[in-house]
Amino acid sequence: MRIELAEHAGYCYGVERALKLARQAARAYPKPIYTLGPIIHNPQVVKSLEEQGIYPASNLNEIRKGTMIIRSHGVDPQIITGAEKKGIHIVDATCPFVKKAQQRASKLVREGYELVIVGERDHPEVIGILAHAGGKALVAEKLSDLESLKGKKKIGVVVQTTQPEENLKLVVGELLTRATEIKVFNTICDATIKRQAVARELAKRVDIMLIVGGKNSANTSRLAQICRQTNPQTHHIETAKELNPAWFETNSHVGVTAGASTPDWILREVVDRLSQISQ
Ligand code: SF4
Structure with missing residues (x-):
């Protein structure tokens, strides 16, 4: 063979960075230490972090005190505000590339573009990007999701960082027939x-x-x-x-x-x- x-x-850069920040938090910040959702989608790593005192919480209601680590996928900014109000220490391990997608999405909405996010509706990264856009975006998993976008003046596009480029190309190709101006940020990470x-x-x-x-x-x-x-x-x-x-x-x-x-x-x-x- x-x-x-x-x-x-x-491991990519964003995941390594999040894990490093989590381990540093376990040594330096108020306990208990939580990650909002499993820090990465790998059950073996999540188990080993639990052994180091870092536990996944499924939502903010489960965290009363201590430290909350935002994982590389990022979150809805309201969750950070809610945690701050509860006096919870926050470690933001959002991957810088995901942050860029969040910022681009928010800017496109502020500039008056109809926003399209190419990605999976239920993925935490997409949920976070959508929240940064104030909920004003259409998430396109497939071409038929674009049906409601007809005769638009300005359409802006960002994409989930882990999508295949083919998906972005397909959506952008379809949008060419649906708007007079299209602004695309290819936020797929390198x-x-x-x-x-x-x-x-x-x-x-x-x-x-x-x-x-x-x-x-x-x-x-x-x-x-x-x-x-x-x-x-x-x-x-x-x-x-x-x-x-x-x-x-x-x-x-x-x-x-x-x-x-x-x-x-x-x-x-x-x-x-x-x-x-x-x-
Ligand atoms: S954006 Fe790229 S580098 Fe960052 S966590 Fe996702 S896959 Fe990793």
Whole structure:
């Protein structure tokens, strides 16, 4: 078996930064320490943070005192105001690239553009961007979501940082027929663009493609989706335990990549297990 690990696999800048800020908070700030929602979409990392005294809370009502860490996805600014009123210490670990998308969205609305956010309606990052736009935006998951936008003068567009570029291109192409002026900010982050491009190229060349990362991680699931388009033998696994030796023939060429929220140690365990299987 030949194992090829993709470049740009695993933690991105924003996730590493959020985890560093969380660990610093656990040492320096008032306890208990909470993250609003799991700090990253990876159950193994969330469990290890709990062991260090950092707990996920599902909403602000569950936090009475201590410190609240805003994760890299960002939040509705009203949540920060609400926490401040309760005297909760805040550590804002919103990824700077997500912040840029929030600022662009808010500015477009202030300048009178009908705002379109390309992304997943229920994803926390999109919910946060929408809130920064004062709720005045249409979220486009698919082209049919644009039906209500007809004969508009000015349409502004931002995009969830982890969306595939194809989705943005499709939406913008459709909007050209629906407005006289379109202002587009491509807020997809560089790490996502590189990771998806490398994974797509690797999936084309290998017999089997493995995507490692949380099943609840949108960016990991999207990587699996992208790879499956060119390689139907794509498996999305969370840990090495899910590897099934029956997937691999003796001479298989196996590609491996991982989502932005997958720690190095999980990726290493997968590669080690693959080496064992190949012996
Ligand atoms: S994927 Fe990009 S935008 Fe999202 S946290 Fe990572 S670096 Fe930031």
